[in-house]
Amino acid sequence: DPQRTAFLLRKQWTLYSVTPLYRFSNARLRDYARLLSAFIAAEKQKGLAVEIGVELDIKVAVSSLPDLKGSDQDQAAILVQLSSRSPASPKNSEEKLIWSGWFCCVSGDDLSENVPEDFTCLPLFLANGAESYTSIVGSWFQKTFDCCFRRLAISPLHLSWMAAMWTGCKVDKTACAMELVFSVPHLPQPLDISYAIHPEDAKALWDTVQKTPGEITQEEVDVFMDCLYSHFHRHFKIHLSATKLVKVSTAIASAHCDGIIKFLQSQYLTGVLMLLTELAISQIQ
C-alpha cells in the first residue's frame, strides 16, 4: 500500500548495518517505546542534551510496518519516531517529528536462515534526523538487544550496479535526468565531476546492453558504464574510470557512497531495500 509508506519517500536516510537482535519481540513495541523514552530523558539529565538551551519534551513511538518485507520469512520492519512538543506551547498543539529510524529486512533469507532462535534479523537500519538522536537510539538498541550498528558504505562497484538497475526501471511520469557524481583523487583541491544523462538516452543504452529482462550480469553493468565513460572521454578527454564514483541519482532513488539513500518511487521501494539489505548482510558477515 503506497500511502502507508509514502512518508519514507524523498527523505535522506543514513544507512547502517545491524547485527541480529537478541530477544526482540514484536509484541512489546509499546514497552520498548516507554523504555527508550526513559533512556532519552536520562541521557538528557546526564547533560547529553541534544539541543542546548532548548527544553524539549520528547515522545517516542515504536510501530511495525508489515508491508516492508520481501519474503514471508522476513521480519516486519520496525519504525521508531521521536516527536517533540515544546512545553511552552499549549497542550494540544501539534507534535513535531524530529527524528525517524527504521529497521528492515527485505529478502534477507541468507542471514535469517543461519541464525539461532531468539535472534531477530533486521540487518538494515535507516535514520533521518540529528546524528545525536541516532546515537542515543542506537546506544539503547545496542544495550538492550546486544546488537551492533555500523555505518554502511556503498562502494563504487555497487553504485554502478544501482545506476544500471535503476536506469532499466520503467517510470510513469517524465523522469528526471540520471546523474553520476565522481570524485577526482590525488588533487590538492577536491574536485567533483557531475555527469548528467537524459533518462531516455540512458534507458536506450541500457536496453541495448541488457540481454535478459529481469536479469543483470556484472558484464552488462561494466559495458553500460564503459559506454558512459568513453562518451565522456570523447568529449572531455577525462578518464572517469580513474576517478571514484560517489553518487548515483535516478528517478527511482539516489545513493551516495557514504551510505546515504533517498527513495523517490514507492513502487520500487522494496526493490531498492532488497539491494540495501544484501549490502548490509555482507557487511555483517
Place this chain on the structure above:
Amino acid sequence: LVGSDEGLQQKLAEAILREKKNFKISIHLATSLPLPSERDHLRPRIDLIAFMIDIKSKYSLKNVEASLAHVDASFFLGKVCFLVTGVGRVNYCSVEMNAIWKLGEVYCSPVLFCELELEGIRVATAQRLLRMLQICAGHVPGVSALSFGSLMRNSADD
C-alpha cells in the same frame, strides 16, 4: 613496472633499489605498453614484467589489459606478475574481484595482493619481486621462471 599510478610506481621502484642485493638491477617504469620502439636496440633484456592494478581505479585495470596485448607470449612463462593494490579499502572498490582472478588465469601469471600505499608492505613486496627477479634472470640454479610461476599459482589456488 607497468601501471597508471606513477607516484606509486616510483615508490615501489625506490623500495626495490634500496634492498640489499648482490646483482645489478635496472628498473624501467612505464605507464603503458608498448614501449617506444626508437630505443629498442638500446634496451637491456627484460627479465620480469610487473603490472600494477589499483582496485580503486577501473582505468588502471583497463590500462593493464590494453598493455598485455603488446607483451610477447614468451614472457607469460613465469616472467609476468600482477600487483594488485587498494584491496584494504573495500568501500572504494571500483574493480570487481572476479575480473582480477580471471586476468591471472587467462595470462597464467601470479596475482599478488599488496597494499603498496603502506611502506611496510611496499618493502615486503620489493623483497618478493627481487626474489622472483633473481629466478627469472636465471640466477638461482635449479629453479626456472616457469616452474616458480606455476608453483606460485598453485599455492594461490589453495
